[in-house]
Amino acid sequence: MKHVRKSAEPPELTQYRQRFSAQFQRWIKLKSSRKTYNAIRNALATDQQGLCAYCEMSLHPQDRAVEHFIPCKQSTLENNLDLNWQNMLATCQGGLQQVTVPGEETLRNSRPPDDFPCCGAAKADFVPDGRLLNPLELPTRLLFRFSSLDGAITPDPAACEQSGITIDQAQFTIEKLNLNVQRLKDQRLVVMDEAIAMLDQLDDGETEPTKLEAELAADYFGDSSGDWPRFFSALKFALGEGAERHLSSIS
Numbered sequence: 001m002k003h004v005r006k007s008a009e010p011p012e013l014t015q016y017r018q019r020f021s022a023q024f025q026r027w028i029k030l031k032s033s034r035k036t037y038n039a040i041r042n043a044l045a046t047d048q049q050g051l052c053a054y055c056e057m058s059l060h061p062q063d064r065a066v067e068h069f070i071p072c073k074q075s076t077l078e079n080n081l082d083l084n085w086q087n088m089l090a091t092c093q094g095g096l097q098q099v100t101v102p103g104e105e106t107l108r109n110s111r112p113p114d115d116f117p118c119c120g121a122a123k124a125d126f127v128p129d130g131r132l133l134n135p136l137e138l139p140t141r142l143l144f145r146f147s148s149l150d151g152a153i154t155p156d157p158a159a160c161e162q163s164g165i166t167i168d169q170a171q172f173t174i175e176k177l178n179l180n181v182q183r184l185k186d187q188r189l190v191v192m193d194e195a196i197a198m199l200d201q202l203d204d205g206e207t208e209p210t211k212l213e214a215e216l217a218a219d220y221f222g223d224s225s226g227d228w229p230r231f232f233s234a235l236k237f238a239l240g241e242g243a244e245r246h247l248s249s250i251s
């Protein structure tokens with residue numbers, strides 16, 4: 001889970017809010033306005049540079065959902081959370097729906113019957129109470145570590161402390177969103193292993209390791225104009241100080 005920077009709400013959402021009466025100011029109603037719904041989904045995906053706000057899996061037309069950080073059920077007359085742009089995130093479907101994309105079988109987050117849902121599907125109607133971290137409020141500093149043995153995500157105590165976030169909050173977030181389900185660990189491990197294998201290939205025994213990491217980070221992350229590679233944070237962790245160096249040079 002990484003920091004999400006939101007742009008202004010799409011004009012279609014503003015227009016929808018202005019055009020329709022109170023009974024239509026509900027998410028379930030808005031969804032039937034395909035133009036508005038698609039504009040929201042596309043704007044969220046662009047802001048998040050193509051990644052699920054929770055697990056960082058690549059979003060796909062067949063595997064994406066609009067997540068309300070505070071559930072729509074909490075909406076009141078005075079505080080409409082359904083149509084609140086700041087309350088919306090793009091997420092994967094958490095493995096709840098089996099998605100098969102020809103040629104991309106290993107990239108998708110389809111849940112085997114013996115694995116649990118993750119992300120919004122795991123969070124369900126939970127009402128955030130301060131323990132669940134909001135991607136909009138995260139620092140750009142990496143708050144998590146990733147195991148090179150099994151791809152598991154754990155809080156980074158030092159980074160949490162420097163960011164004013166408790167380890168309990170980071171741990172709670174991992175557990176509430178099920179970010180350590182087997183399929184996510186497995187896929188993170190694949191991505192990290194690939195990066196480390198490429199670092200090995202680049203290593204000529206002379207070049208400083210951080211320089212090699214930065215070169216490879218430039219290949220992975222580019223100039224930040226397009227979509228990020230899946231599992232951005234795990235990659236950033238695997239590419240260490242060089243990734244930090246590259247990312248700060250382009251931000």
Ligand SMILES: [Zn+2]
Nearest residue numbers: 052055092119
């Ligand atoms: Zn996800």
